[in-house]
Amino acid sequence: MVKLSLPEHVAIIMDGNGRWAKKRGLPRIAGHKAGMNNLQTIATAASNLGIKALTVYAFSTENWKRPSSEVNFLMRLPIDFFDTFMPNLMQNQVRIMITGFIEQLPAKTLAVCQRAIEQTKNNQGMILNFAFNYGAQSDIINAVKLYCQDLQQQKVQLAQLNEQTFSSYLKSAQLADLQNPDLLIRTSGEQRLSNFYLWELAYAEMIFVDEYWPDYSVVDLKRDLQRYSQRDRRFGGLDKKG
Ligand code: IPE
Ligand code: IPE
Ligand code: MG
DSSP: OOOOOOOSEEEEEOOOHHHHHHHTTOOHHHHHHHHHHHHHHHHHHHHHHTOSEEEEEEEETTGGGSOHHHHHHHHHHHHHHHHHHHHHHHHTTOEEEEESOGGGSOHHHHHHHHHHHHHHTTOOSOEEEEEEEEOHHHHHHHHHHHHHHHHHTTSSOGGGOOHHHHHTTSGGGGGGGGOSOSEEEEOTTOOSOTTSOTTTTTTOEEEEOOSOGGGOOHHHHHHHHHHHHTOOOOTTSOOTTO
């Protein structure tokens, strides 16, 4: 059997929770709850398949525009997620990271996220990285500001600024050599980035699928990994046949 090339870092824009619920005559928050449970299923499968990092877009800097009842529910979801799934995450050696403007989170949500990061920091398995209160444009502006501070304080030199040194100022830099996803999957039929990882996805393969996130199954994940393995990643060069 030919060994498939597996992406090291997969990113998922988990979209369609609201429409999933509406289709069933349920309130939108029921979709978010189902989405949360599905994340555990997909994260476990990804970890078992040997994916090294899974980044999931869970809340964007624009999602604060939603009704406060929905925002409040979404802010409580990490509490519920870690309460329910921490034993399982530990068993699978999953390491939690959060990429986003976490200082703006409600105190309880922030505390729970920080505890999960702390509890799992020595785990050796897959990184499960939540893009939570994340927006790529804000992240890039923030990186520019941090860089300019370093420049003013003469910690860096302008001549040394390049793609690699700039990357280190982005929030995703905590993933080190796994910073850039190899594969992006977006569920629910929408074909846009919605301000996710504008820099990091420069050479990612993208797959847009119609399933709503709570319906996205392990079979779908395996199908999409198979599709990834058939892509020819050229990075601006020529394919292997020349
Ligand atoms: C994705 O599902 C989850 C978040 C954005 C938090 P949506 O809530 O966007 O679901 P749809 O797109 O309205 O169906
Ligand atoms: C993107 O989905 C954000 C998350 C999945 C967390 P949205 O549902 O917020 O994106 P738009 O508004 O359809 O672009
Ligand atoms: Mg949506």
